[in-house]
Amino acid sequence: MIIKKFFLYILGFALLFTFVFTNANTASNLEKDTNDLYNLPKNYYTTNHLDHITKKIFKPSLYIAINGGWGQQTNMSKGGGTVVANLGYRFSQSYAIEFVYQNFLVSQYNTTQVNNYFAGAAKYYYKINDYVTAYAAAGLGIGHTNINGIANQQNAPNSYLATNNTWGGFAVFPVGIMFPIKYMDNLSLKVTYTYSISFSGNSQNFVTSGLQYSF
Structure with missing residues (x-):
């Protein structure tokens, strides 16, 4: 027991x-x-924001952008590739100013037309949500056109040949949207449509995409 x-x-x-x-x-x-x-990951709360300036507390920011795409001038039968670089300063959540350089190449008549554009613009941002921000801008600039291989041109009209080594003013109106890149603070993907018209009346249309980084 x-x-x-x-x-x-x-x-x-x-x-x-x-x-x-x-x-x-x-x-x-x-x-x-x-x-x-x-x-949580260090940037857990910022991955759905475009950059520092889309957070609840706004902070003025310098930014740069690089874009590439395709363009067409209305008085020419062929389009060409283009590269655009932007340097801007966003001083409020809705407004920014920026300077733009654009290179636009068109091969036609056995020549290559080289266009270099320089512009300044005022830009407006509208935050749709944490995933999408829309923007629009208006600006003025000056451009230089040069024709490479003009000695070998074939059947080029006089109006085209007359653009060689010329300067001219223009107005530019880009609109677009930008998206955050997840887990990469301050970096955004952007898609832009740009309409420009020269003071002589010739217009151009561009569609580009690229990246924007805010410091």
């Missing part, structure tokens, strides 16, 4: 020890899971 009670005590102690150990382990795991819950 004494031996039977002894074994019952041993069994009871073993069950109690197992219960305590199991609950302690569960509590430890719960604490670990709770700690891990708060160990």
